[in-house]
Amino acid sequence: MIEHLEGINKAFESKIRLGIMSVLMVNEEIDFNSLKELLRVTDGNLASHTRALESLEYIVVKKQFVGKKPKTTFTRAEKGEKAFREHLQALESFLNKMEK
Amino acid sequence: MRRVYFYVFTLHFKVLSDMENNEIVETVKEIRVMMEKSSRFLSFSGTSAILVGLYALAGAFVARGIISPVKDIPGEYSALGWITIAPDIILVALAVFALSLFTILFFSARKAKKMKCSFFNGPAYRTFLNFFLPLTAGGIFSVALLIGGNVGIIAPTMLLFYGLSLINASKYTYGNIFWLGCCELLLGLVCAFLPGKGLLLWSIGFGALHIVYGIYFYFRVERYSVAA
Numbered sequence: 001m002i003e004h005l006e007g008i009n010k011a012f013e014s015k016i017r018l019g020i021m022s023v024l025m026v027n028e029e030i031d032f033n034s035l036k037e038l039l040r041v042t043d044g045n046l047a048s049h050t051r052a053l054e055s056l057e058y059i060v061v062k063k064q065f066v067g068k069k070p071k072t073t074f075t076r077a078e079k080g081e082k083a084f085r086e087h088l089q090a091l092e093s094f095l096n097k098m099e100k
Numbered sequence: 101m102r103r104v105y106f107y108v109f110t111l112h113f114k115v116l117s118d119m120e121n122n123e124i125v126e127t128v129k130e131i132r133v134m135m136e137k138s139s140r141f142l143s144f145s146g147t148s149a150i151l152v153g154l155y156a157l158a159g160a161f162v163a164r165g166i167i168s169p170v171k172d173i174p175g176e177y178s179a180l181g182w183i184t185i186a187p188d189i190i191l192v193a194l195a196v197f198a199l200s201l202f203t204i205l206f207f208s209a210r211k212a213k214k215m216k217c218s219f220f221n222g223p224a225y226r227t228f229l230n231f232f233l234p235l236t237a238g239g240i241f242s243v244a245l246l247i248g249g250n251v252g253i254i255a256p257t258m259l260l261f262y263g264l265s266l267i268n269a270s271k272y273t274y275g276n277i278f279w280l281g282c283c284e285l286l287l288g289l290v291c292a293f294l295p296g297k298g299l300l301l302w303s304i305g306f307g308a309l310h311i312v313y314g315i316y317f318y319f320r321v322e323r324y325s326v327a328a
Contacts (some may be wrong), residue, residue: 019125022131022134023135026138027139034221037218039134071248091128095128
């Protein structure tokens with residue numbers, strides 16, 4: 001039913017993508033492993049969802065080396081922040097309608 | 101960001117009033133849980149606060165026995181006597197502190213395991229850093245006061261620094277710790293105006309308040325925790 005609502009963002013239909021965005025709204029940045037643990041997903045699963053959000057320019061992926069280990073961190077992008085807020089608003093307006 | 105957080109928070113409670121369990125309700129709930137879990141240290145246990153309160157009361161009782169011989173007249177201390185008992189007092193204080201820290205960490209680690217998340221994550225690190233920075237300064241300052249014979253203001257100093265540490269850490273863990281910090285601050289200020297009542301007010305602040313807070317936390321937070 002959620003997909004018939006007005007203003008609902010298709011990108012956030014997946015619980016994992018919604019989770020990634022929620023985490024990035026309250027944290028300046030988060031690394032791959034912390035995010036993986038929070039969402040309880042596998043490496044491959046998380047990677048495919050972050051890639052999808054990156055291609056939408058919702059998040060920024062930063063790869064660097066700490067010693068010899070690669071470290072991936074994510075930050076939210078302006079476009080993603082706006083999209084997430086709109087998504088929340090759409091959810092709220094639906095709930096308000098439901099109350100009436 | 102804080103605004104978004106509260107927005108989701110209120111949205112969540114709006115949802116709670118409506119018992120209809122549907123997809124959107126679940127979605128909003130999930131957003132809130134994710135925001136909370138990723139930004140706050142949530143594996144604190146109320147049981148450990150009660151135990152910490154009991155340790156403090158025991159410590160205060162032992163300290164009273166050590167102090168009473170040098171406390172000739174109520175409210176007045178002879179500086180000479182204090183130097184001789186200073187090591188004992190510091191030992192008791194350190195024992196209470198070490199035991200409390202161990203208890204808090206032990207219960208937190210246990211709760212984290214139950215919640216299936218790692219114990220020392222980003223929010224935990226931020227909570228401990230923000231808590232221990234002012235607290236360590238206050239601890240060293242208290243030792244300086246004790247060595248200098250300014251014993252009358254040690255209890256208010258400890259209460260004040262502890263209150264500030266709690267308020268500072270509350271931004272990264274359960275928000276209600278802010279109010280515990282305020283109570284400690286208030287008690288510290290009252291204590292500063294009541295010479296001779298230091299140990300009593302210290303016992304209230306570090307003993308009774310922790311027990312009350314631990315019980316409150318157990319019944320109000322732990323039993324209805326969304327994230328648990």
